[in-house]
Amino acid sequence: MKKFAVPALVAALTMGAAVMPAHAEKAAGDLLVRGRVIYVQPDESSSLKLGTTAIAGKAAVDSSVVPELDFSYFFTDNLAAELILGTTHHNVAAKGSPLGASVDLGDVWLLPPTLTLQYHFNPKGKISPYVGAGVNYTIFYGDDPGAAKGISYDNAFGLAAQAGVDIELNDKWSLNFDVKKIWLDTDVKVNAGLASPVNAKVDIDPWIFGVGVGYRF
Template identity: 40%
Template sequence: MKKHKLMVAIVAVGCVSGVLAQTSGDSPWMVRVRSVHLDSSNKDSTPLGLSINNKTFGEVDVTYFLSPNLAAELVLTNPQKQTVYANGSEIGSFKHLPPSVLLQYHFTDQQGIKPYVGAGINYTHFSDVALPEGVSLDSHSWGLAFQAGLDIPLDRNWSINLDVKKAYIRSDVYAAGSSIGRLKVDPVLYAVGLGYRF
């Protein structure tokens, strides 16, 4: 019951703030397309010496401004395939879908460049796990995500975006049904892209 009340309160605040943002003359919606480089921390507590490859891929994010300074961002991409290594030798692969939701603070008193910081939650779903027989991963990972970035306006609507995130993505590793440790992907995500404010 408390969760339902909290959700109603958050939605109400969002609606009121959205109306205020619209009456100020700016649309509350922004969409960005970014190229992202995933740099995994590859921390492994199993005896297998597990790691995954780093890679670059595309993402789309949708930002809703609750006020001139406060915004909520949803980060989306398609499932990403990662190669899995054991002590440097390829042993398989998996796919992961890692959407994140972040609450941001935008510094609006800056001239030109508009920096922001954010924090939120990352949810990652692991699928198509192809590892040696008897080795498996958890299907789900929940973790914190932190962000810092800036928008460089090109005109009233368009901007260049630079962004860096730290996401905590982890999975227990199982062999013959028993946990043998944890793989911590915990990537840093470096991104550059183009944004459009409606």
């Protein structure tokens, strides 16, 4: 159902916005600052190798709930750029590999600044849906190897897409709902105490669901 979530959200909100009365809201030169609580759900897939030999198993990354801050600057009434800032913490495991049914690979922090270009369909209305697309660069830090002797993650670029809606509360404040998809791949090297390291190609590809409030300057 995830692949239908964004198109359905945009279609429903756009139709709803069309019947709402016009109201002064976003305009060229405005800065909209939002604070959200986000739920990050990895949609991971992976392949493992012992040295250069493929082995069974997969990487598993758990979900996370964290605060997020973003800034949207409006170049025109409809067109804006959004910078999304936040950091997430995830536990990692290797499952179904020759190392065991489930091997704890500790935890890691992700810092994924994301920049998107957005189109707002109804910037002068009380209900203003938008879509966006852009790029992400994820930095992995603070890793703990868990049961392994050591682990390293490669920082990586990825693409991002989003859809959401701002619902005006008054002249300055608004309620925001937002959905993002980030396509993020990383190479992971695990020192499991064997003659060769375990190398993993992991597609984390998280869905990010957020709700929060915005203030317009």
